[in-house]
Amino acid sequence: MQILRTVLLVLATVLASPALPQGDKPLVITDTRGDRGMLAPYVHARNGIAYLYTSYVFDSLIAQDAKGELVPGLAESWTLSEDGLTADLGLNPKARWHDGQPVTAQDAAFTFSYMAQNPYPFASLGNIGQAEAISDRHLRLTLKKRDAGLFSGLLLALPILPRHIYSSQTDPGHFASPAAATGSGPYRLVEYDKAHGRYTLEANPDYYRGQPLFDTLMIVTMSTDAALQALNNGEVDVISYLPPERAGDAEAAGWQVVAARSGHIVKIGFNHEGLFGDAEMRRALAYALDRQAILDITSTGGEAALADTGYFQSGSPWRGNVADPAYTHDPGHATDLLEKQGLTRGASEKWQRDGVPVTLRLLADGAQARIAQVVTDQLEAFGFTVDLRLMEQAALQAVPAGGDYDLLISSTSTTGDPSDIASRVKGQSWNADRYHGDGRLDTILQEAGQSATPDERLTHLHEFQRLYAKELPSLMLLDPVMATAHNDRVELSFMPDGALIGIPTAIDKSAFVTE
């Protein structure tokens, strides 16, 4: 009886205690899309958000602070040799895997060789000649050629794997047991509900880089309306992607909203093997379109800003501080340019080439349906006949470069370390520019990659920006705005160039750790 009374007393004290301390209540983050896959490098879904969540669990050699500046990650120091071909990194001796084992240079070296054999889509290791562990704390990387983006690109993006777990895995794409999510990051995955797309992460108490801010992080799937309701009810703390036109609703309810241009722009790509093979034709099209009107019509709630035409978007640290050519709507000039290319106006003012009416075949990602319709209207008003097709992304991917199209409206990233730009310009993916031109852009990018100093790299990138806006491998239309709503339990902000690999987000892991 005495014991029971004591137990009851203790229980009553616990239950009656005032509000739990901040860290004890889970921080709940909403995601509008469902399942992002298991949070381990080879099994998460292949999109930026899944990669971002995985970065809560897996640290890289180099990390970012809340402003996006490079700070020590698993490596507490790094140096680059004079010739730029050898990098020496000193690993943090306090770093531990979630199972308690120390993180060593052998783990890092193993990651490089393992990922060379089992390619990981978010990190390209083609330029790494050798990765060797000189000692437990000393990792040496030998490069095949200079890479100005080694630290801000590859080493920031590459999650380090635990050798004692992954060395026995020959098929990591099917390794999804809980052990696969053994990382060295500030949070460890304790529960993953695939059906509901729900994740529970707990603080890693021995985290080497400071104290995780919350004992528990939860990621739940919710529609925007449900999420706003839940934020009002105190059930969630962060709406990771709030449609910008709903920002007013959240602010009216007293919540904080941070918003920024995403740098994931909507653009018109050209078929460079067809009518738009010549830069003059692309410029003519740019002048024929009224980009400002496209923005005004499709973004009445502040969903986007007018994109910059020189690839890098306003706010990007890589961007030169000059105004890009705006290609302000000028049908007269567009007409002049087209006529110089041998096009003529035929009956009822329709454009003709060699007496044959020009029909532009315009493909668009279904998500860009409204923009595509406005573009079509403008082109028709200018005298082109347009054959518009909205397609699924999978179907668009199947349309080869030089295939049966003239224009292609898609969305693509311009953020992250510039070492990826070459693949976004030359690459064959449906939303890449698929552009080779006279090779000048490629040369500039290679020179930028070989730069010895950051300043030299920037000089080349500014030259790239200028030439891109002139040559128009693609015409950038709009830069969508992204917004995040949250209560006062967290302090969030968007990094200027996106987090890690250029993900436009306010919920990078730096927001959830005290330095």
Added chain:
Amino acid sequence: MLFGLAAGLLLLLVAQPLMPAYRSSRDVLTAPGREHLLGTNDIGQDVLTGLLYATPNTVLMALAAATVATATALIVAGAAAAAGATTRNMILRLVDALQVMPSILVLLFIGTLMQPGLAGLALLLGLTSWHEDVRVALAMLRRELQRENVRFARHMGASRTYCLRRHVLPAIRPALAALYLQNIRQVTLRAAGLAFLGLTDPRLLTWGGMMQDAMEHLYTPAWLWLLLPPALALTAFLLIILLLIENDPAGARA
């Protein structure tokens, strides 16, 4: 009424070059008013203009596709009813196979090969929806064929065609009309989805397409002028067809 409908459609078709263009504008989602009698949609297109362009497209396509579907179903059911057990079973298995296979697959496949216009679309929609009516039509036909009046007429030497025309078709006419109406409704809504598969030009305006676009605005006041006009137009159209069928002198005689 039939003449009125036909004349109205013809007028809309002829007047199309004279009508204002259905273009996007900066007047996005304006409520009905003096300038835009039925308001504008989310890219500033005038809803009334859209409705006028969509009407002949929708009506002609729906009538044609539903006719193709209902007629094909009736012919196949007739063949099955007239044939022996083996053939009938084969036909029914074929129908089962078509029913199991989603018609969207067929449409996607065709969409990669060609881009049909309005007529092609009607044919395509008709040919991918007839199988759903075969079993119903067959049951009706077999029931009627076994009735006393048919058997008596046959006994008295009446030809199959005579029996079909004089006894069977008039008897199943109301049910056929119901199938026809159902086909019209289904075809209208299915046509709306095809633009999203890249099968047709998304600017090919139909009521179904306008309704589909309006669904995004269900939670804003804009649904009033985006969803209601095409939905009411579709309802009115179905009602008119229903009245036409019911008041048809040939139908009344039966």
